[in-house]
Amino acid sequence: MSPPEDLELEYRSFSLPLAEPLETADGTIESRDGFLVRLVDDGAPGGTGPGDGSVVGYGEATPLSGWTESREGCQRALERARDAIRSGGPSEALEAVDRQVAARHALALALADLQATRESTPLYRYLGQGPMVGRVPINATIGDGSPAETADAVRTAVDRGFDCCKLKVGLRSVDADIERVRRVRETVGDGVELRADANEAWTYEEARSAIDAFGDLGLSILEQPLPAGALEGHAALRDLRTGVSVALDEGLLEHGVDAICDAEAADVVVLKPMALGGIDVARKVAAWLTELDITPLVTTTIDGVVARTGAVHLAAAIPDVPACGLATGDLLATDLGRDPVLFEKGSAVVPQAKGLGVGDVWGER
Numbered sequence: 001m002s003p004p005e006d007l008e009l010e011y012r013s014f015s016l017p018l019a020e021p022l023e024t025a026d027g028t029i030e031s032r033d034g035f036l037v038r039l040v041d042d043g044a045p046g047g048t049g050p051g052d053g054s055v056v057g058y059g060e061a062t063p064l065s066g067w068t069e070s071r072e073g074c075q076r077a078l079e080r081a082r083d084a085i086r087s088g089g090p091s092e093a094l095e096a097v098d099r100q101v102a103a104r105h106a107l108a109l110a111l112a113d114l115q116a117t118r119e120s121t122p123l124y125r126y127l128g129q130g131p132m133v134g135r136v137p138i139n140a141t142i143g144d145g146s147p148a149e150t151a152d153a154v155r156t157a158v159d160r161g162f163d164c165c166k167l168k169v170g171l172r173s174v175d176a177d178i179e180r181v182r183r184v185r186e187t188v189g190d191g192v193e194l195r196a197d198a199n200e201a202w203t204y205e206e207a208r209s210a211i212d213a214f215g216d217l218g219l220s221i222l223e224q225p226l227p228a229g230a231l232e233g234h235a236a237l238r239d240l241r242t243g244v245s246v247a248l249d250e251g252l253l254e255h256g257v258d259a260i261c262d263a264e265a266a267d268v269v270v271l272k273p274m275a276l277g278g279i280d281v282a283r284k285v286a287a288w289l290t291e292l293d294i295t296p297l298v299t300t301t302i303d304g305v306v307a308r309t310g311a312v313h314l315a316a317a318i319p320d321v322p323a324c325g326l327a328t329g330d331l332l333a334t335d336l337g338r339d340p341v342l343f344e345k346g347s348a349v350v351p352q353a354k355g356l357g358v359g360d361v362w363g364e365r
Protein backbone atom coordinates (compact mmCIF):
# COMPACT_ATOMS: atom_id res chain seq x y z
CA MET A 1 0.00 0.00 0.00
CA SER A 2 1.22 3.48 -0.79
CA PRO A 3 1.05 6.06 2.00
CA PRO A 4 -1.74 8.67 1.98
CA GLU A 5 -1.19 11.01 -0.91
CA ASP A 6 0.11 14.51 -0.55
CA LEU A 7 0.29 15.56 -4.17
CA GLU A 8 1.25 18.90 -5.62
CA LEU A 9 0.55 19.78 -9.24
CA GLU A 10 2.76 22.31 -11.00
CA TYR A 11 2.70 23.41 -14.60
CA ARG A 12 4.71 25.63 -16.91
CA SER A 13 4.02 26.81 -20.42
CA PHE A 14 6.15 25.97 -23.43
CA SER A 15 6.29 26.77 -27.12
CA LEU A 16 7.84 24.32 -29.56
CA PRO A 17 8.27 25.61 -33.11
CA LEU A 18 8.21 23.02 -35.88
CA ALA A 19 11.42 22.57 -37.87
CA GLU A 20 9.28 23.15 -40.97
CA PRO A 21 5.57 23.94 -40.96
CA LEU A 22 3.41 20.81 -41.51
CA GLU A 23 0.89 21.45 -44.26
CA THR A 24 -2.38 19.59 -43.95
CA ALA A 25 -5.79 20.02 -45.58
CA ASP A 26 -6.95 21.26 -42.18
CA GLY A 27 -4.38 24.07 -41.99
CA THR A 28 -0.67 24.51 -41.42
CA ILE A 29 0.87 23.61 -38.07
CA GLU A 30 3.79 25.92 -37.30
CA SER A 31 4.27 25.61 -33.57
CA ARG A 32 2.97 23.51 -30.68
CA ASP A 33 2.26 25.48 -27.54
CA GLY A 34 1.12 23.97 -24.29
CA PHE A 35 1.86 23.09 -20.69
CA LEU A 36 4.26 20.68 -19.08
CA VAL A 37 2.77 19.27 -15.90
CA ARG A 38 4.55 17.79 -12.91
CA LEU A 39 3.00 15.96 -9.99
CA VAL A 40 5.15 15.61 -6.92
CA ASP A 41 4.41 13.22 -4.10
CA ASP A 42 6.80 14.34 -1.43
CA GLY A 43 6.13 11.45 0.90
CA ALA A 44 7.09 13.52 3.93
CA PRO A 45 4.31 16.09 4.58
CA GLY A 46 5.51 19.68 4.66
CA GLY A 47 8.26 19.14 2.12
CA THR A 48 9.09 22.01 -0.20
CA GLY A 49 10.05 20.22 -3.40
CA PRO A 50 11.21 16.94 -4.80
CA GLY A 51 13.76 15.46 -2.46
CA ASP A 52 14.85 12.01 -1.31
CA GLY A 53 11.93 9.65 -1.25
CA SER A 54 9.73 11.85 -3.39
CA VAL A 55 8.07 10.50 -6.52
CA VAL A 56 7.40 12.57 -9.62
CA GLY A 57 5.00 12.10 -12.54
CA TYR A 58 5.04 14.10 -15.77
CA GLY A 59 2.20 15.05 -18.06
CA GLU A 60 1.75 17.30 -21.08
CA ALA A 61 -1.18 19.34 -22.32
CA THR A 62 -0.66 20.54 -25.88
CA PRO A 63 -3.95 21.93 -27.20
CA LEU A 64 -4.57 21.98 -30.94
CA SER A 65 -7.22 24.13 -32.56
CA GLY A 66 -10.07 22.04 -33.90
CA TRP A 67 -9.05 19.00 -31.83
CA THR A 68 -9.00 20.13 -28.18
CA GLU A 69 -9.96 23.02 -25.94
CA SER A 70 -8.17 26.35 -26.45
CA ARG A 71 -4.88 27.19 -24.76
CA GLU A 72 -6.74 29.49 -22.37
CA GLY A 73 -9.38 26.87 -21.58
CA CYS A 74 -6.60 24.38 -20.97
CA GLN A 75 -4.77 26.68 -18.56
CA ARG A 76 -7.95 27.40 -16.60
CA ALA A 77 -8.58 23.66 -16.35
CA LEU A 78 -5.05 23.04 -15.07
CA GLU A 79 -5.60 25.75 -12.43
CA ARG A 80 -8.75 23.92 -11.29
CA ALA A 81 -6.85 20.64 -11.23
CA ARG A 82 -4.10 22.19 -9.10
CA ASP A 83 -6.65 23.38 -6.54
CA ALA A 84 -8.71 20.19 -6.62
CA ILE A 85 -5.73 17.91 -6.11
CA ARG A 86 -4.83 19.86 -2.93
CA SER A 87 -8.29 20.00 -1.48
CA GLY A 88 -9.56 16.63 -2.67
CA GLY A 89 -7.24 14.31 -4.52
CA PRO A 90 -6.67 12.76 -7.93
CA SER A 91 -10.33 11.85 -8.60
CA GLU A 92 -11.50 15.37 -7.78
CA ALA A 93 -8.79 16.80 -10.02
CA LEU A 94 -9.75 14.52 -12.91
CA GLU A 95 -13.35 15.55 -12.47
CA ALA A 96 -12.34 19.23 -12.61
CA VAL A 97 -10.82 18.77 -16.10
CA ASP A 98 -13.23 16.19 -17.42
CA ARG A 99 -14.23 18.20 -20.50
CA GLN A 100 -10.87 19.79 -21.33
CA VAL A 101 -9.24 16.92 -23.16
CA ALA A 102 -5.68 18.28 -23.36
CA ALA A 103 -5.68 19.22 -19.66
CA ARG A 104 -7.14 15.86 -18.75
CA HIS A 105 -4.51 14.18 -20.91
CA ALA A 106 -1.75 15.91 -18.92
CA LEU A 107 -3.22 15.10 -15.53
CA ALA A 108 -4.04 11.48 -16.34
CA LEU A 109 -0.56 10.95 -17.81
CA ALA A 110 1.15 12.48 -14.78
CA LEU A 111 -0.94 10.31 -12.43
CA ALA A 112 -0.18 7.19 -14.46
CA ASP A 113 3.54 8.02 -14.68
CA LEU A 114 3.63 8.57 -10.92
CA GLN A 115 1.83 5.34 -10.11
CA ALA A 116 3.79 3.23 -12.61
CA THR A 117 6.98 4.72 -11.16
CA ARG A 118 5.88 3.79 -7.63
CA GLU A 119 5.23 0.25 -8.86
CA SER A 120 8.54 0.18 -10.78
CA THR A 121 6.65 -0.80 -13.94
CA PRO A 122 7.01 0.65 -17.42
CA LEU A 123 3.93 2.70 -18.21
CA TYR A 124 2.65 0.42 -20.98
CA ARG A 125 2.55 -2.56 -18.63
CA TYR A 126 0.84 -0.51 -15.94
CA LEU A 127 -1.73 0.51 -18.60
CA GLY A 128 -2.35 -2.79 -20.29
CA GLN A 129 -1.12 -5.41 -17.83
CA GLY A 130 0.02 -7.24 -20.96
CA PRO A 131 3.27 -8.93 -21.92
CA MET A 132 6.61 -7.21 -22.45
CA VAL A 133 6.73 -5.38 -25.76
CA GLY A 134 10.06 -4.38 -27.29
CA ARG A 135 8.95 -2.29 -30.24
CA VAL A 136 5.92 -0.76 -31.90
CA PRO A 137 5.76 -0.21 -35.68
CA ILE A 138 5.61 3.41 -36.81
CA ASN A 139 4.96 5.48 -39.92
CA ALA A 140 6.73 8.58 -41.19
CA THR A 141 4.50 11.65 -41.59
CA ILE A 142 4.91 13.51 -44.89
CA GLY A 143 3.27 16.92 -45.37
CA ASP A 144 1.90 18.36 -48.59
CA GLY A 145 4.36 19.19 -51.37
CA SER A 146 4.87 18.87 -55.11
CA PRO A 147 5.16 15.33 -56.53
CA ALA A 148 8.95 15.70 -56.64
CA GLU A 149 9.15 17.09 -53.08
CA THR A 150 6.86 14.34 -51.81
CA ALA A 151 8.85 11.60 -53.54
CA ASP A 152 12.06 13.08 -52.08
CA ALA A 153 10.63 13.22 -48.57
CA VAL A 154 9.46 9.61 -48.76
CA ARG A 155 12.81 8.49 -50.20
CA THR A 156 14.58 10.18 -47.26
CA ALA A 157 12.22 8.52 -44.76
CA VAL A 158 12.77 5.09 -46.35
CA ASP A 159 16.54 5.64 -46.31
CA ARG A 160 16.21 6.34 -42.58
CA GLY A 161 14.52 2.98 -42.07
CA PHE A 162 10.80 3.69 -42.36
CA ASP A 163 8.74 1.07 -44.21
CA CYS A 164 5.42 2.90 -43.82
CA CYS A 165 4.74 6.51 -44.85
CA LYS A 166 1.60 8.56 -44.42
CA LEU A 167 1.12 11.39 -46.91
CA LYS A 168 -1.01 14.40 -46.18
CA VAL A 169 -3.36 14.90 -49.13
CA GLY A 170 -6.36 17.09 -49.92
CA LEU A 171 -4.65 20.46 -50.44
CA ARG A 172 -4.36 20.00 -54.20
CA SER A 173 -6.70 18.65 -56.82
CA VAL A 174 -7.43 14.95 -56.55
CA ASP A 175 -5.51 14.38 -59.80
CA ALA A 176 -2.49 16.14 -58.33
CA ASP A 177 -2.64 13.99 -55.20
CA ILE A 178 -2.95 10.84 -57.31
CA GLU A 179 0.13 12.00 -59.22
CA ARG A 180 2.00 12.49 -55.92
CA VAL A 181 1.18 8.95 -54.78
CA ARG A 182 2.12 7.59 -58.22
CA ARG A 183 5.51 9.32 -58.08
CA VAL A 184 6.12 8.05 -54.57
CA ARG A 185 5.23 4.49 -55.55
CA GLU A 186 7.56 4.66 -58.56
CA THR A 187 10.34 6.02 -56.39
CA VAL A 188 10.21 3.54 -53.50
CA GLY A 189 8.70 0.44 -55.11
CA ASP A 190 6.16 -1.99 -53.71
CA GLY A 191 7.97 -2.81 -50.47
CA VAL A 192 6.90 0.35 -48.66
CA GLU A 193 3.45 0.73 -47.11
CA LEU A 194 1.79 3.97 -48.19
CA ARG A 195 -1.13 5.69 -46.51
CA ALA A 196 -2.87 9.02 -47.10
CA ASP A 197 -4.71 11.40 -44.79
CA ALA A 198 -7.09 13.93 -46.38
CA ASN A 199 -8.26 15.55 -43.11
CA GLU A 200 -11.88 15.80 -44.34
CA ALA A 201 -10.97 17.61 -47.59
CA TRP A 202 -13.04 15.78 -50.19
CA THR A 203 -16.55 15.41 -51.49
CA TYR A 204 -17.80 11.89 -51.99
CA GLU A 205 -17.13 12.07 -55.75
CA GLU A 206 -13.58 13.30 -55.19
CA ALA A 207 -12.94 10.65 -52.57
CA ARG A 208 -14.28 7.97 -54.89
CA SER A 209 -11.93 8.83 -57.72
CA ALA A 210 -9.03 9.13 -55.25
CA ILE A 211 -9.65 5.78 -53.57
CA ASP A 212 -10.04 4.04 -56.95
CA ALA A 213 -6.65 5.27 -58.11
CA PHE A 214 -5.09 4.71 -54.68
CA GLY A 215 -6.28 1.09 -54.80
CA ASP A 216 -4.39 0.58 -58.08
CA LEU A 217 -1.31 2.14 -56.47
CA GLY A 218 -1.46 -0.22 -53.51
CA LEU A 219 -2.26 2.37 -50.85
CA SER A 220 -3.12 0.59 -47.59
CA ILE A 221 -5.18 3.15 -45.65
CA LEU A 222 -7.05 6.32 -46.60
CA GLU A 223 -7.69 8.41 -43.49
CA GLN A 224 -10.68 10.73 -43.12
CA PRO A 225 -11.33 11.49 -46.83
CA LEU A 226 -14.74 13.06 -46.09
CA PRO A 227 -15.94 15.49 -43.43
CA ALA A 228 -16.31 14.03 -39.94
CA GLY A 229 -20.09 14.06 -40.19
CA ALA A 230 -20.17 11.78 -43.25
CA LEU A 231 -20.50 8.33 -41.70
CA GLU A 232 -22.58 6.95 -44.55
CA GLY A 233 -20.22 8.37 -47.15
CA HIS A 234 -17.33 6.57 -45.52
CA ALA A 235 -19.38 3.39 -45.39
CA ALA A 236 -20.08 3.78 -49.13
CA LEU A 237 -16.34 4.19 -49.83
CA ARG A 238 -15.71 0.92 -47.99
CA ASP A 239 -18.37 -0.72 -50.13
CA LEU A 240 -16.36 0.08 -53.26
CA ARG A 241 -13.93 -2.67 -52.18
CA THR A 242 -10.88 -0.99 -53.68
CA GLY A 243 -8.52 -2.80 -51.33
CA VAL A 244 -7.86 0.48 -49.49
CA SER A 245 -8.92 0.47 -45.82
CA VAL A 246 -10.93 3.48 -44.69
CA ALA A 247 -9.80 5.10 -41.44
CA LEU A 248 -11.68 7.65 -39.34
CA ASP A 249 -9.86 10.18 -37.17
CA GLU A 250 -11.88 13.40 -36.82
CA GLY A 251 -14.96 11.14 -37.17
CA LEU A 252 -14.22 9.37 -33.89
CA LEU A 253 -14.40 12.63 -31.94
CA GLU A 254 -17.69 13.54 -33.59
CA HIS A 255 -19.50 10.19 -33.42
CA GLY A 256 -17.86 7.83 -30.96
CA VAL A 257 -17.18 4.14 -31.45
CA ASP A 258 -20.70 2.75 -31.42
CA ALA A 259 -22.06 5.01 -34.18
CA ILE A 260 -19.03 4.22 -36.36
CA CYS A 261 -19.59 0.52 -35.84
CA ASP A 262 -23.34 0.72 -36.47
CA ALA A 263 -22.77 2.61 -39.72
CA GLU A 264 -19.94 0.23 -40.73
CA ALA A 265 -18.03 3.40 -41.55
CA ALA A 266 -14.44 2.36 -40.78
CA ASP A 267 -11.90 -0.44 -41.05
CA VAL A 268 -9.48 1.51 -38.88
CA VAL A 269 -9.92 4.21 -36.22
CA VAL A 270 -7.15 6.66 -35.30
CA LEU A 271 -6.65 7.36 -31.59
CA LYS A 272 -5.07 10.64 -30.57
CA PRO A 273 -4.66 10.56 -26.81
CA MET A 274 -4.40 14.37 -26.65
CA ALA A 275 -7.80 14.75 -28.36
CA LEU A 276 -9.44 11.87 -26.45
CA GLY A 277 -8.54 13.14 -22.98
CA GLY A 278 -5.70 10.78 -22.10
CA ILE A 279 -3.98 7.48 -22.72
CA ASP A 280 -6.27 5.81 -20.18
CA VAL A 281 -9.35 6.83 -22.19
CA ALA A 282 -7.64 5.92 -25.48
CA ARG A 283 -6.69 2.50 -24.11
CA LYS A 284 -10.33 1.76 -23.30
CA VAL A 285 -11.48 2.98 -26.70
CA ALA A 286 -8.86 0.73 -28.32
CA ALA A 287 -10.12 -2.32 -26.44
CA TRP A 288 -13.69 -1.57 -27.44
CA LEU A 289 -12.72 -1.11 -31.11
CA THR A 290 -10.85 -4.42 -31.12
CA GLU A 291 -13.91 -6.10 -29.65
CA LEU A 292 -15.95 -4.72 -32.57
CA ASP A 293 -13.38 -5.88 -35.17
CA ILE A 294 -12.24 -2.35 -35.98
CA THR A 295 -8.48 -1.80 -35.95
CA PRO A 296 -7.19 0.93 -33.60
CA LEU A 297 -4.00 2.82 -34.29
CA VAL A 298 -2.30 5.58 -32.33
CA THR A 299 -0.95 8.96 -33.46
CA THR A 300 0.24 12.11 -31.72
CA THR A 301 -1.02 15.62 -32.46
CA ILE A 302 2.67 16.57 -33.00
CA ASP A 303 3.34 16.68 -29.28
CA GLY A 304 6.37 17.25 -27.09
CA VAL A 305 8.42 14.33 -25.79
CA VAL A 306 6.23 13.72 -22.74
CA ALA A 307 2.96 13.22 -24.61
CA ARG A 308 4.71 11.50 -27.50
CA THR A 309 6.29 8.97 -25.17
CA GLY A 310 2.91 8.47 -23.51
CA ALA A 311 1.49 7.64 -26.94
CA VAL A 312 4.31 5.12 -27.52
CA HIS A 313 3.38 3.40 -24.24
CA LEU A 314 -0.29 3.42 -25.28
CA ALA A 315 0.57 1.78 -28.62
CA ALA A 316 2.66 -0.83 -26.77
CA ALA A 317 -0.40 -1.67 -24.65
CA ILE A 318 -2.52 -2.44 -27.76
CA PRO A 319 -1.98 -6.00 -29.00
CA ASP A 320 -0.87 -6.27 -32.67
CA VAL A 321 -1.19 -2.54 -33.28
CA PRO A 322 -0.41 -1.57 -36.90
CA ALA A 323 2.13 1.16 -37.73
CA CYS A 324 1.37 4.27 -35.66
CA GLY A 325 1.95 8.00 -36.24
CA LEU A 326 4.47 8.36 -33.42
CA ALA A 327 7.56 9.48 -35.33
CA THR A 328 6.62 13.13 -35.06
CA GLY A 329 9.45 14.29 -32.81
CA ASP A 330 11.63 15.11 -35.80
CA LEU A 331 9.03 17.60 -36.98
CA LEU A 332 9.85 19.78 -33.94
CA ALA A 333 12.78 22.21 -33.95
CA THR A 334 13.13 21.95 -30.16
CA ASP A 335 11.68 19.65 -27.52
CA LEU A 336 10.92 19.49 -23.80
CA GLY A 337 13.82 17.18 -23.10
CA ARG A 338 15.79 14.22 -24.31
CA ASP A 339 13.80 11.63 -26.27
CA PRO A 340 13.91 8.27 -24.46
CA VAL A 341 12.45 6.52 -27.51
CA LEU A 342 14.89 5.15 -30.06
CA PHE A 343 13.58 4.91 -33.60
CA GLU A 344 15.08 2.24 -35.79
CA LYS A 345 14.02 0.27 -38.85
CA GLY A 346 10.45 1.50 -38.87
CA SER A 347 9.91 0.83 -35.16
CA ALA A 348 9.91 2.76 -31.94
CA VAL A 349 11.86 1.02 -29.19
CA VAL A 350 9.58 1.05 -26.15
CA PRO A 351 11.21 2.40 -22.96
CA GLN A 352 11.44 -0.33 -20.30
CA ALA A 353 12.36 1.97 -17.40
CA LYS A 354 9.72 2.58 -14.73
CA GLY A 355 6.90 4.96 -15.64
CA LEU A 356 7.10 7.04 -18.80
CA GLY A 357 10.88 6.97 -18.81
CA VAL A 358 11.33 10.58 -19.93
CA GLY A 359 13.87 11.52 -17.27
CA ASP A 360 14.00 14.94 -15.66
CA VAL A 361 12.21 17.11 -18.22
CA TRP A 362 11.59 19.75 -15.53
CA GLY A 363 15.25 20.39 -14.85
CA GLU A 364 16.39 20.02 -18.45
CA ARG A 365 14.81 23.22 -19.65
Ligand SMILES: O=C(O)CCC(=O)c1ccccc1C(=O)O
Nearest residue numbers: 140141166249299300301302325
Ligand atom coordinates in the same frame (compact mmCIF):
# COMPACT_ATOMS: atom_id res chain seq x y z
O1 LIG B 1 -0.47 10.19 -38.04
C1 LIG B 1 0.63 10.74 -38.19
O2 LIG B 1 1.48 10.25 -38.95
C2 LIG B 1 1.00 11.99 -37.45
C3 LIG B 1 -0.11 12.75 -36.86
C4 LIG B 1 -0.98 13.52 -37.79
O3 LIG B 1 -1.02 13.24 -38.98
C5 LIG B 1 -1.75 14.65 -37.26
C6 LIG B 1 -1.08 15.57 -36.47
C7 LIG B 1 -1.73 16.66 -35.95
C8 LIG B 1 -3.06 16.83 -36.19
C9 LIG B 1 -3.77 15.92 -36.97
C10 LIG B 1 -3.12 14.80 -37.49
C11 LIG B 1 -3.95 13.81 -38.24
O4 LIG B 1 -3.71 12.59 -38.20
O5 LIG B 1 -4.94 14.18 -38.84
Ligand SMILES: [Mg+2]
Nearest residue numbers: 197223224249
Ligand atom coordinates in the same frame (compact mmCIF):
# COMPACT_ATOMS: atom_id res chain seq x y z
MG1 LIG C 1 -5.69 12.18 -39.38
